[in-house]
Amino acid sequence: MIFYIIYATVNVVTDIKYRITKNYWHLFFLLFGICYTAKVRSVQEITLAILFSLFIGLLLEQVKASSAGDTKMLIVTTVWLSAFVPISILRLSLSIVLFYLLPFILICIIVLVKKYGLSNAIQREWQQFKMLCLQGIRSLSGQDAESTNTLVNNIPGAIFVYFSAFINYIIFV
Structure with missing residues (x-):
């Protein structure tokens, strides 16, 4: 586990300090x-963990909720935690x-409530949810890109991945 902590800590520091x-x-x-x-899991389980985390990460990238570095860290986190957490790979990936x-x-x-007020924020998100249901995920990828990209670019995703790994370790071990 010490190797994962070193990996995650250095990744968080470089993500905060250099944004790379x-x-x-x-x-x-x-x-x-x-x-x-x-040593602990089969090759099929490890492959499933990698593919599922990759799929989720690419889906989050498509809707501009994460970046490529976050996807890579999600994959590495899932693989490392699967060695220590005694639950199924899919359940672990979902909880991460x-x-x-x-x-x-x-x-x-x-941020939305501060910017638009509670009722306007709810109305705005309801409209985007309807658009998502009617037109699919691709319709949101260019929608309101300014506010989404600003928020995503200002918050290092490595912090949230590290937080997720920490919470999962505490809950399941």
Whole structure:
């Protein structure tokens, strides 16, 4: 677990300080995590964890709720935690994504209510939800890009991934 803590801490610091992430850093710890996790989980479970986290991360990127670095960190986090958390891979992946999105959603709600007021914020989000239901996810990717991108770019996603890993470790171990 110490290797994951080192990975996540350095990633959070570089994300906050420089707003960049290194692909070789993620690749190294992903491969190291796969080798470590292979002692506890099967190759199929590890592959499922990687593919599910990749799918969720790409979906979040499509709606501009995260960046590519966040997706990479979600994948590495899922692989590493699967070695320590004795629950199914899909349940672990879902809980990591849930606790990753929860603080982000709360911050978005607070910002929207401060900016537009409670009733206007609810009305605005209801309209976007209807648009999502009627036209699909692609319709939101360009919708209100200024406020979404500003919020996403100002909040380092590595903090939320690290928070998610910490909460999952506390809950399930």
